[in-house]
Amino acid sequence: MTDQSLPAVTFRDVTRRYGPVTAVDGVNLDIAPGEFFALLGSSGSGKTTLLMLLAGFERPTEGSVLMSGTSVSDMPPHRRKIGVVFQNYALFPHLTAAENVAYPLKMRGVSRSEREERVRAALSLVNLSDRGGSYPVQMSGGQQQRVALARALVFGPDLLLMDEPLGALDRRLRDQMQQELKRIQRELGITVIYVTHDQSEAMAMADRIGVMAGGKLLQVADPVSIYEAPSNHFVARFIGECSILHVTGVDGGRGYEVVGARHSLLTPVTKPFDIVVRPESVSLHSSSNSQLDGGVAATIRDVTYLGAGWRVALQLSDGQPLLANVMRGDELAGSLAPGNSVIARWSSGAVAVLPTEGSP
Secondary structure, three states: OOOOOOOOEEEEEEEEEEOOEEEEEEEEEEEOOOOEEEEEOOOOOOHHHHHHHHHOOOOOOEEEEEEOOEEOOOOOHHHOOEEEEEOOOOOOOOOOHHHHHHHHHHHOOOOHHHHHHHHHHHHHHOOOHHHOOOOHHHOOHHHHHHHHHHHHHOOOOOEEEEEOOOOOOOHHHHHHHHHHHHHHHHHHOOEEEEEEOOHHHHHHHOOEEEEEEOOEEEEEEOHHHHHHOOOOHHHHHHOOOOEEEEOEEEHHHOEEEEOOEEEEOOOOOOOOEEEEEOHHHOEEEEOOOOOOOOOEEEEEEEEEEOOOEEEEEEEEOOOOEEEEEEEOOOOOOOOOOOOOEEEEEOOHHHEEEEEOOOOO
16 A cells, blocks of 8 residues: 555656766656656657656666655566556557456466456456457557556556557547546546657646656646746747747836837846747737737738637747737638738736746
């Protein structure tokens, strides 16, 4: 039984090197019991290596990995009571779905009657009660993914690790499986650590997200905080779409100026800073409204149809790029064309402030 007063997982000053390459660089992280935690990063960021260190398939060069306060850095994988689901599922093709799910129980010496009961429960959990006798080749990608998930859960692990598990599925199936994974995680109350390069997947599923790059953990926060208050330029650009504008601080850091327009800040800033503006926060108006409070002159460079509206790429009069979303019914919806002049506007509370790159 795990101690719920302790973090389910702790990475303490964890570093992993492969010769001259540092894949994980001094990571410190606590993950709470029952948390759905996403490790988010591009290829080579270190996220999968961190997962493998927790699973026991790799050992840290420095630092410690703990589960419920106990170091597992030297513990073999089979003793860690961790379920793992990979992108390729790794199902045995010569075994049925039920036999695949039963395999970890058989390896643990569980009796046949108990195996059968637990396999039935696991297949029911993933809505595959009627496919136990099917072989992997007879199942869709989504069904195979469910079998792999049932196999990872059937022995009652303390942790579930998932490495890009939905990457091989199409968009519709990914969306369905995201909902299923969250349902199962809530039902079981299990701690899940989910590795992905897809920021929308992480935002949709995770209680908290850890953004990684270059082996370092750049920011850990809940989805709303990480989107609205990124810690640096990399996180801002990696999580969703945004525009980062270079501005000039005014009024002792209580505001800023961009293209001649002045805006206030909710919190004064004393050092050089940039602002992050999300496209959904930008409204566009006719260029005849040149006196619009806080409005900046811009030219439309490109328009992309999104179904519910349009993504508009703009260029401010000082040359800086800006993105805006225009929804159906907007006053400018019928006059979006490259070369047109508009006024772009956003509210004071809609921006995040970041230190200018390279500033002390």
